[in-house]
Amino acid sequence: MEKFRTHTSKAIPLPIENIDTDQIIPARFLKATNKAGFGENLFRDWRYNKDGSLNSSFALNDPKYSGSILIAGNNFGCGSSREHAAWSLADYGLKVIVSSYFADIFKGNALNNGLLPVQVSPEYLKTLIDAVQSDPETQILVNLEEQFITLKGSDKKESFEIDAYKKLCLLNGYDDIDFLISKKDKIEEFEKELNTQI
């Protein structure tokens, strides 16, 4: 996994609540057996019209907006456990998703793919959306090490929470598999106990 320390970029506002993983990547695109290329169908049914042309009113297609930070409404990533949602966002080129709330499974999946979910207060979410909508050139800085997000060049800053272990993983580019395998002796010992206990 790629290391993540700080990230600065313009942002794309998507102030819709309860964006579920079926919108992020519809089920009909889950037939692939590898992880690559899902970005092409990210937000497929919002991004494209029925005839396959681009829907120009959708934020991702709006030439005003660009960048690798997505700012979304409350409860982002609810629904299915499909990690394809995180893969498609990352494959599209996004590095950070900001929302006032994330669904559990999505949050874990994002972290396992080096995509940082930044949870902010509803008020700060509004501040960010307003800033980007009124000036799409606005730069947003996310500092993982010090756990804060800010509108560059302003004092409007907010700190965010992240699990200490997951933060360490992102800062160093580690993932959970290596860690779990290093605990194999402990796990085998536990299995013996479990069998006698129950």
Added chain:
Amino acid sequence: MKKTLFDKVWDSHVVDSVENGPQILYIDKHLIHEVTSPQAFAELEQRNIPLFRPDQVVATADHNVPTLDQHLPIKDALSRNQVQQLTENCEKHGVTLYGLGHKYQGIVHVMAPELGITQPGMTMVCGDSHTSTHGAFGTIAFGIGTSQVAQVFASQCLLLSKPKKMRINVNGKLRKGVLPKDVILYVIAKLGTNSGTGYFAEYAGDVFENMSMEGRMTVCNMSIEMGARGGMIAPDETTFAYVKGKEFAPKGEEFEKKVAYWKTLKTDEGAAFDQEYSFDAEDIEPMVTYGTNPGMGIKINGQIPELDDISFEKSLQYMGFRKGESLLGKPINYVFIGSCTNSRIEDFRVAADYIKGKQKAANVNALIVPGSQQVARQIEEEGLRQVFEEAGFVLRQPGCSACLAMNDDKIPEGEYCVSTSNRNFEGRQGQGARTILASPLIAAATAVKGAIATPYEEEVAELV
């Protein structure tokens, strides 16, 4: 210390704790299917890691399989390849597979309980958010992403922070015609789709105590629709009777020993929850959803609320409904009875009892998809096939089908479908399809009337 049911099962599966970090949770059973496992197998192979405990993994093909002509090769090349890859991966890694054509094949959350793979006090995971279903047995069961599927393959463990605990109490007697699906749709409508995020739920009170295992599974299945990773119900005599004699359930003395242990899995009197809600069974009526998330539900004879909110309005616009409108009598052309929420034999008995002697309305396409081969056989043995076919319903072969429309079972654009599944998201049942979630009884009544309908009281007299 006083413990909840959740604490008891969780704490007995903690291998180790990382300082200032997550815990290592041991997983007893890992269920897999064709859609969320291939990249996890690939991960193992890339890193040259063996599958740690193949005997604790069970596979089936369900999400992406046709519900017609399952004995023939799958027509769609991508789907065929995905199912084929599951077969190859299972062979290579020594995993038991109940693939297409196997007598145990079915939706993973229908198949595992009916085979006795799901047992009280276990920890279970699957790369599918509706794994919460198995919580009906007093099991900690939850959906995981594909990276976590690979972690469990590699170590039979996951790194997790212990979730918070909530309890949902429903006491009293349910009204006639109110099914478990209505109970959970009611709870989600009351609490909202993210009320459970960060929590594991326990359902308690006489309504759940008096429910069948099938009903409990329907309730726990939809825990994720309020954001909770899982939901549990304490195991009791109903649970033990259901598990007893199942193919992979413990037998004889071993079973008795287990039951003695399972009986200890109850929340201690006075144990603390981070959040607690209580509802009155008499307040619950048959429910339907009107919007594009499962929290947007109303009583079937109620009105769509009038909220001024962009997301709410976007949702109504997609559904083609108006604020303040009533849904009763709305013409419907599609009805789907199936999915891991409502495709167990009890669901089809309820539907068939209502349908018997009636005809579906001419405008309706009514699809019945059993959850598993076992359920399909029961439908046959109990004579329900005849009831459905005489009434003009189409009976298909087991799979997830029109719940997520990965196969050909799609609802056409703009059409309404009254569905017993779990998600009414935009496009969930096909591009542009509009889903209205309901119980199997409401679905059956709607199919017969050709419009959203509730059965007459006398019609449900002896059913539920």
